[in-house]
Amino acid sequence: MAMAMKRSARPSSDSSAEYYESRDFTELYDEYFDRVNRYLRCRVQNPWDADDLTTTVFLKALEKFDQYSRTSPFASWIFRIAHNTYVDFMRKNREFPVDQDNLLGGEPDDTWQPERQALTNEEIRLLRDRLEKLTQDQRDVLTLRYFADLKISQVAEVLGKTESSVKMISYRALHQLQKMYEGGEGE
Amino acid sequence: MRDEKRIPTGCSEEHSVAQLLAHLQQLRRSVPVNYHLKAELKKQLLQRIKELDKDRQQSLLGPRTGKLRRVWSLTGGVVLLAIAVWYGVWPHGVLTVRQPSLLAMEGPANPERVDLDAGGSRIAYVTDSSTIRTFDLDEPAAKADVSLPVDHGDFTSLSWSNRAARLAVVEQQGETSRLWIVDVPDDKRPGSSRLIKEEEGVAFHSPSWSPADDSIVYTRTSDGVEEIWVSSIVSMRDWKVAEGSQPEWSPDGRLLAFTKQGSVFVMEMRSGRTTLVGRGGWPSWNGEASLTFTTPEGTLAEAEVDVQPPVLREMPIRSWEGGRLVRAHWSADREHLLLVQAGDETENTFVVSLASR
Numbered sequence: 001m002a003m004a005m006k007r008s009a010r011p012s013s014d015s016s017a018e019y020y021e022s023r024d025f026t027e028l029y030d031e032y033f034d035r036v037n038r039y040l041r042c043r044v045q046n047p048w049d050a051d052d053l054t055t056t057v058f059l060k061a062l063e064k065f066d067q068y069s070r071t072s073p074f075a076s077w078i079f080r081i082a083h084n085t086y087v088d089f090m091r092k093n094r095e096f097p098v099d100q101d102n103l104l105g106g107e108p109d110d111t112w113q114p115e116r117q118a119l120t121n122e123e124i125r126l127l128r129d130r131l132e133k134l135t136q137d138q139r140d141v142l143t144l145r146y147f148a149d150l151k152i153s154q155v156a157e158v159l160g161k162t163e164s165s166v167k168m169i170s171y172r173a174l175h176q177l178q179k180m181y182e183g184g185e186g187e
Numbered sequence: 188m189r190d191e192k193r194i195p196t197g198c199s200e201e202h203s204v205a206q207l208l209a210h211l212q213q214l215r216r217s218v219p220v221n222y223h224l225k226a227e228l229k230k231q232l233l234q235r236i237k238e239l240d241k242d243r244q245q246s247l248l249g250p251r252t253g254k255l256r257r258v259w260s261l262t263g264g265v266v267l268l269a270i271a272v273w274y275g276v277w278p279h280g281v282l283t284v285r286q287p288s289l290l291a292m293e294g295p296a297n298p299e300r301v302d303l304d305a306g307g308s309r310i311a312y313v314t315d316s317s318t319i320r321t322f323d324l325d326e327p328a329a330k331a332d333v334s335l336p337v338d339h340g341d342f343t344s345l346s347w348s349n350r351a352a353r354l355a356v357v358e359q360q361g362e363t364s365r366l367w368i369v370d371v372p373d374d375k376r377p378g379s380s381r382l383i384k385e386e387e388g389v390a391f392h393s394p395s396w397s398p399a400d401d402s403i404v405y406t407r408t409s410d411g412v413e414e415i416w417v418s419s420i421v422s423m424r425d426w427k428v429a430e431g432s433q434p435e436w437s438p439d440g441r442l443l444a445f446t447k448q449g450s451v452f453v454m455e456m457r458s459g460r461t462t463l464v465g466r467g468g469w470p471s472w473n474g475e476a477s478l479t480f481t482t483p484e485g486t487l488a489e490a491e492v493d494v495q496p497p498v499l500r501e502m503p504i505r506s507w508e509g510g511r512l513v514r515a516h517w518s519a520d521r522e523h524l525l526l527v528q529a530g531d532e533t534e535n536t537f538v539v540s541l542a543s544r
Contacts, residue, residue: 029232033225038218051224051422052401055231062232062239092441127214146211147218178207 021070025062028074033058035075036082039148043086045128053089057082076157079148083140083158130180138173141166224422231421241375282524282542283505289327290539291530298469298514298527299344299393301539304352307523310539311354311371313342319356321371324541333371333378340365346394346403349519355383355394355403364391366405368420384418384425393433398440406432415445429454429461437472438521442492444470444478451480453492464490464497469514473521485511485529504542513537 021028036057040050060081061068068077131139137159144155145166156166292301292312301312311321311333319333319342333354340360347354352371357364365385372378383403384391392406397417407416413432418425428434431447443454444464451464464470467480467488476493479502489502504526514527523543530536 025236026229026233029229033228034220037220037224038215041218041220042215047219047221048419048422048424048426051221051424052399052419054221054224055228055401055421056399058228058232059235062235092439124214124217127211142211146208147215149215174204174207178203181207181210182203 019071019073021068021074023074025065028078029058032074032078035148036078039079039082039143040086042128042143042147044089049089053082053085057085060085072157073154075148075150076154079144079150079154080158082148083144130177133180134173134176137169138176141169142173142177145170221422227423228421281505282502282544284507284526284540284542286324286541287506287508288538288540289324292537292539293535297343298537299346300342301525301527301537302345302347302354303516303518303523303525303541304347305349305519307518307520307541307543309347309352310525311345311347312539313345317341319345319354319369331372333369343390344392344394346396347519348396348400349398350400353400355396355405357391357394357405359390363387364389364407366391366394366403366418368403381420383420383423395435397436398438404428404434404436404443406434408432413447415443428456429459433469435470435472435478437475437478438519439475442476444472444480444492446470446480449483451478451490453478453497462492462495462497464492465499469516471516471524473517473524479515479517479524481512481515485513487512487515507542510538 023031033054037050037054040053040057041047044050044053057078061078064081068074131142134142140159141155144150144158145152150158152163152166152170155161155170156163159166161169290301290310290312301310303310308325309321309323311319314320317340320330321333322328322330340358340363342356343359344357345354352373354369354371356367356369358367359365363385364387366383367380368383369380370376370378386407389407389409392408394403394405396403401421402417402419404415404417407414407427413430414427415429415431415434416425416427428443429445429447431445431452433446435444436442437444441456443456445452445454446468449466449468451467451470452461453464453470454461464478464480465482465488467482470478470480472478473489477489477491479487479489482488487502487504489500491498504524507526510528512526513529514525516525516527517523518525523541526540526542528538528540530538
């Protein structure tokens with residue numbers, strides 16, 4: 001795009017101190033839409049709300065794109081917006097009471113990935129029920145780490161915590177979750 | 188399938204956690220992505236990027252003009268303040284009719300054919316069922332027509348969006364009802380329109396935008412039954428939320444006011460809990476938890492709905508010359524109120540006035 005959204009193209013390296021994100025907004029949108037949409041569909045019960053929130057996230061991101069420094073990973077930046085948007089949404093209690101059949105099953109949608117057929121809605125429901133039994137921090141860490149697919153350092157940046165704190169929360173949350181699975185809790 | 192089969196027990200703890208991680212990864216892949224939304228949103232973003240480009244170019248060209256305008260605005264503000272102090276009047280907060288009888292409308296008995304934009308500075312209305320006309324309140328004589336690609340049906344109602352020069356318009360053609368989004372043309376852009384929903388055997392009415400302008404709530408009448416539906420203009424999905432008509436979202440999107448069987452109700456969107464507010468119709472929000480509506484006697488009532496039961500009072504309007512109020516609708520900034528009054532002789536004539544705080 002023409003406006004100051006395309007900057008000098010330099011190689012990106014996530015690991016080094018010389019990290020520089022050179023891609024323009026539309027390229028980043030193409031790459032990150034799926035992850036943001038999945039993250040919000042995992043966190044919000046009603047998939048339509050999740051889609052509306054995804055739209056809000058990318059519209060906000062576009063308006064604020066000049067504030068993105070490009071010397072830190074775009075993933076941390078976009079997921080900070082996504083997470084804050086989700087928190088605002090929950091604070092305003094805007095969720096509709098949802099018919100559980102609408103959650104993932106309901107009407108067929110040919111835009112959905114074919115892999116969805118491989119796992120039952122029951123499994124996703126179970127996971128959501130079990131996540132609900134964890135603390136807010138544990139839920140935030142696990143969903144950002146395993147559903148948004150962020151690195152520990154990126155989760156720490158999104159939530160404003162230290163990496164060691166995120167590791168500890170993640171470790172405890174996984175063990176608690178694993179115990180719930182072993183005990184068949186929530187079934 | 189039981190979890191024991193998916194995550195075998197009896198292994199070492201690390202092994203079990205590794206199994207759990209694999210399970211979570213598999214679940215992540217199974218969460219569906221809305222690729223239709225991805226394509227539609229990309230178009231919207233590209234359009235917005237073009238607009239931002241234009242705005243930037245203009246702001247680079249005209250900083251001096253902006254400065255001059257600010258100086259003039261400041262001078263004007265000081266003069267107005269002096270006048271207010273001189274007369275010992277500070278009118279803010281008191282609802283006063285500023286522009287009486289600014290529009291007279293004839294035609295079907297339908298007060299939803301006119302609306303006020305978000306800043307209370309522009310009116311849009313349906314003239315003869317087939318033309319949508321807009322004008323700035325500063326220049327009532329300079330009217331502009333808005334065209335839609337089809338001209339077969341009658342436009343029955345319209346609603347300004349909260350954040351843009353955009354209208355939701357209902358077109359009725361025989362048994363078919365259509366919901367359009369129309370971008371009102373201005374100096375910078377030509378107008379455009381998009382069909383959001385089309386359905387046979389029903390009639391849509393009273394569209395209203397969500398606070399973020401990403402959904403439209405409207406009345407859908409089928410076989411005499413009035414239902415309230417929401418259509419997302421992003422994901423293009425729609426769903427029913429209640430039975431009733433004349434829906435209006437609260438400014439924070441938490442509550443939905445609507446009319447049912449001659450009474451106004453408020454529904455909490457999350458829980459679906461519904462509260463009776465009072466007898467009347469055409470609710471419109473003038474605060475986060477405060478709304479107004481017209482009573483059967485043709486007066487304006489105000490209700491505080493964050494207390495149970497809601498507190499009601501009559502809302503005074505200064506310089507209101509009387510007459511039966513049919514509908515009163517607030518602009519999105521809650522500073523201006525569009526008043527639709529029944530004509531003296533027939534219900535088919537409406538007089539539109541504007542009151543401001």
